[in-house]
Amino acid sequence: MATVAIRGVRKFFGQLEVLHSVDVEIDDGEFVILVGPSGCGKTTLLRMIAGLEDVSHGEILIGGRRVNDIAPKARDVAMVFQNYALYPHMTVRQNMSFALRLARRNRAEINQRVERAAEILGLGQLLDRSPRQLSGGQRQRVAMGRALVRDPQVFLFDEPLSNLDAKLRVQMRAEIKELQQRLKTTTVYVTHDQIEAMTMADKIVIMRSGHVEQIGAPLDLYDYPVNQFVAGFLGSPAMNFLEGEIADGAVITADGSRWPLPTTSTGYPTGQKVVYGIRPEHLTLGEAGVPARVQVVEPTGSETQVLLQAGGTTLVAALRERLPAQPGAVLHVTVDATRAHLFDPASGERLSSIFPVSGHKK
């Protein structure tokens, strides 16, 4: 158990700067997920924590100890790799016990730790198999088991679920989260999948092209994204964005339709160009509001997603009730103004927090 601090960390590959002064503080026992599109630097950052990449500038502390110049093995971290990285010529038991055998722990202790990890992960029957006899999910469990037996200060996960099929991914997601809650080991987890980030993390770090965009609890990020990138990255289907201009108490889009200003702020300057953001689940269809032509109706069973032509663009609405409407029908869409956001069209920054009303958290 340990805290992890990343302070002013930069990384260069030759001339190319792939991380621009990243700061992240991770509490003891916290489950932190680094998430972002490919090439955002999340895996590089994780590998720097592990010690597989050098730190170009800044410092990384594990448990308050500066580890920049400490070898990976001395950092007391365990990593689970995307491709499992099992030693192919060893059995499951040998794979899991390898690090301990090298450390010359006594046999009884090794056996006890391996058995315990195997029990936690449900690998008891498979200990004498070799990796090639296992399915993808089982191999992933062995890789986790190998990390588990070492009882490290920090767990590092590098996209551990991306090679698994969708159903197994959902199951393993829950298992990893449950495991982490039980063990209370500080965990840093990298993924490009925002659903994994939302469902598993205590704290999400959203990254884009080497910068940290926002850090916070999943629902805080979901409800109060600092910019349009974060707003669009989290949530599926993604947030709707409409370009318009503030005029007499509303945002007017190019086609002339009126969208109510977010009620979380006041004092909006008239005439300012903005991007209006509203999540699919905060749209309702009814008799009043902005006219919208139904393009496609996608029933998922639990909810219905509707593609609408409105405000000069295509909007997605996610409805709990089932919609009898046919494509081509014209309905009216209203928004929940308490959940709408305004973004600066140039910088993408969220504007509504600039004009805050009292009482809402950042």
Added chain:
Amino acid sequence: MSTTVIIPTPAKAPARPLLPRLLPYLLSLPALIVCIGILVPFFTAAWYSLQRYNLAMPLNREFVWFGQYLDMLTDPDFWATVRVSAVYAASTVGLELLLGLGIALLLRERTRFNNIVSVALLLPLMTAPAIASLMWKLMTNPNFGVLSWLVALFGVHDFRWASAPSSAMFTVVLVDIWVYTPFMMVLLLAGLRSLPQQPFEAARLDGVAGHFVFFRITLPMLAPYIVTATLFRMLDSMQQFDIVYAMTQGGPGDSLMLFQVRAYLDFFQYTNVGTSAALMIVLWALTYALSNVFIKQWLKLRERTHGAA
């Protein structure tokens, strides 16, 4: 003005033109020719090996079944050939494997320098072995050879290289190593570079010591490549002819009478077709058996190491 009349095609397809019907046979023709090209000499040799057949005494030609093979078993010259071939194959392949693996490990990182060096190291492989042997013959010439001069600097005077029975094997093995180590190196380098990186990174995090990584991770994962490279070199080395013949013609005395060299001399010097053919058939049987053993090993290893993703 004309109208196009569409004639309905008859239900029965017309006879196909000649070419499409012949095409499958034409396409397999090269394989057939190669097959004939391999099998005809092979069976001819097998046939000759069952006969007492000396070109100098054509009237004595006689069918003796396995008589020549049985004669071999009691012929000390034959056993000398087996021993010399085994020593030659084992020492060349063993040393080339060690050297090739060592060099491959040094060149493992894909840097520009390493790539240039690995290409430069391939040059000996591109020289014809017979030419390489002549070059080494010049270098080991007692009067003006650069290597003779070099060993003289170390106080070894009058070292006779390939012309002395005691050092002949050493010298030809040296030439073989010079020519074929790059072959071993390039196969193992390709293997090393294709190994997945993650187990090595996992080992770094697990704090696995360097020699442990090599013996417990690198070598087992590289084993299929090692077996493949060793198989190729082993077969080649057992059938070695050009280096030894160019350097010593199998001498001095009988000290380097490898299978092929003896068979060659039997035929072209002593015109003894029968014994020459019998020797070649024995060599074939040995290489065939050996390659089977190797391929079985290779399949087993490949299954073991390539199972995990």
